[in-house]
Amino acid sequence: MKVSIFDVARQSGLSVVTVSRVINNAPSVRAKNRDKVLQAMKELGYHPSAAARSLARGRTGIIGLILATLQDSLFDAIVKEISDRLAEHGYFLALTVDTGANGGAGRLIYEEDRVDGVIVLSPMQEDGYEQELLQKRIPYVLVDNQQPSPTAPSVVVNNDKGGYEAARHLISLGHRHIAHVAGPPEFLSSMERERGFVRALDEAGLEPWRIERGGFDTETGYRVASSWIAAGELPGAVFAADDHVALGIIDACKNAGLRVPRDLSVVGFDDQFLATALRPALTTVRQPADQIARRAVELLLAAIGGETHEGSAVQVDPELVVRESTAPPPAAEANDLTKEGERS
Amino acid sequence: MKVSIFDVARQSGLSVVTVSRVINNAPSVRAKNRDKVLQAMKELGYHPSAAARSLARGRTGIIGLILATLQDSLFDAIVKEISDRLAEHGYFLALTVDTGANGGAGRLIYEEDRVDGVIVLSPMQEDGYEQELLQKRIPYVLVDNQQPSPTAPSVVVNNDKGGYEAARHLISLGHRHIAHVAGPPEFLSSMERERGFVRALDEAGLEPWRIERGGFDTETGYRVASSWIAAGELPGAVFAADDHVALGIIDACKNAGLRVPRDLSVVGFDDQFLATALRPALTTVRQPADQIARRAVELLLAAIGGETHEGSAVQVDPELVVRESTAPPPAAEANDLTKEGERS
DNA sequence: TCAAAAAGTTAAAGCGTTTAAACTTTTGTG
């Protein structure tokens, strides 16, 4: 039933080690014999056993992925990219979802030496894993982690720059009254976006019209914008720390009979599915899932290869994507800072 | 460095078999000795090697998941649930994404006996995998497959019923002019939703106001609704075969100054993230990701256990979720079919 | 009390590869 390397050896009249060499296309096998082996393999429908290989080589060819949720469009994109990149290098992805509720379920994936390395993709602090991975000497990389670890290779988005770019865009359109709806203060990413935002305004000699805090969700945007409208005051533009928040803001405007971007310019953050699905399509700061994934894989493979770049934190730059939700304020046409290309 | 079962045996002064028995909590071990072993394991930080186990037992404890995309909110939910359910049974998930472009990349996951079983979660026909899985005698289950396979265990949503329920809801609210925006005709799921929709109208003595076809995307909804509005005619209600389509319809209405549900009632299909994020929150037909996942895992584990339910196709029922995007038509208050509970 | 049954233990044989070391054949050089 099961066909092993011995069967191939017998069939081809050679030894198992020759067969092994052919399989791993190692040198030291005569072309003629190589063909014999390949022939025998085909005839028998042979495929090497991953388990036996893992045991003999001490490597599994599997990368473990621990993540907090799959239901996040940015994570989706990252996971898909990671999967693709790993496949190119002959690795598979095995995943566990650690919801926080199932207390360290992620642990299971590396406990039995199932994996050659681990990617921790999580929005919240997960130092629990770090300790163990470090101690067990399992190569790992932290992605989009909120608590920057000095000891680990990690990939993070330059959120500060994202916030800065968003603000610059609005300023250059001619806006003077610019608000910010930030995420939860315990999210480092949110605080960094805010910091970049404030810096840009500062450089332009502006004060934030107002800074509000809430969740990364639609409700927050809706609530905040509604309260402004109810109070009868509105900024000229707003930078939301998340596309979902932007959606809430735009919805509140629509429901109040206001038009985006005519009455209010809105910039979001993420640029996943939602941004293009909205009308008006959202001007937003793109989190480059492909780059994040690529760098994460690079870092991990380097670590597996034994290159110990301790604490190498890679930053990838987000990118402003201008669509339809931003425009110059109605009164003033764009001021001297306006760049041609930024009108959608 | 590496601590094996022998180390534990030496440390505890017992044989490896005894240790093995403790690990697999098999009988025939004195309580006292069991404790000794557990103690030794803890002291040494021992964990059995998955590879050695797989090799010796002929099972891996890993389930392969082949999917077409991760960037689909329903799939997300299903994958997460599958992961959870499998974890309960001591299995891990290894995944490959077959985009169609990378020609059968899914194959890699089961070729080297890496997995004990495979779940194929894919919206398009994937009979290529079926042939091979069948031939290699690897247990598998098809989930949400568009081409029903008579030979394989599979889990599908009762789309016909979903379409029927959606239509019933609108009819019972008093609507008489009901349109449908369907998905691509090559999607079996879409055709079934349409069939259920038409049947419900038929039973009520109604004709569809109009049936349009397009993609499962926002553009389609926007385009179709805009064309109705431009032509100056609008149904009283519309059933969209997908929440994204519903979003497009609602957007088109908002942009034309029409209100949902006052001027148009809208029902979607899916009930993932989007449905609750929208204003008005979407009345929609929920695809029960949790049930789908649970049944899929049940079926697969049964197959792995050797129970060959050939061609057992499990259907799960979708469920209408009434929110804010549907209401009785303005003229007539709800007719006699209205059920109390269905007002949101 | 003693044989039989039950409980627990030990040694040994796989599981399907890889790899180090040894052996054999081919190649190249003076």
Place this chain on the structure above:
DNA sequence: CACAAAAGTTTAAACGCTTTAACTTTTTGA
């Protein structure tokens, strides 16, 4: 053409666990 070096091939020993068969100790009951 001989002989060392290089290339090709094979034997044997891991890799870390499970499982079977055989052996030893403890318990049971007439």
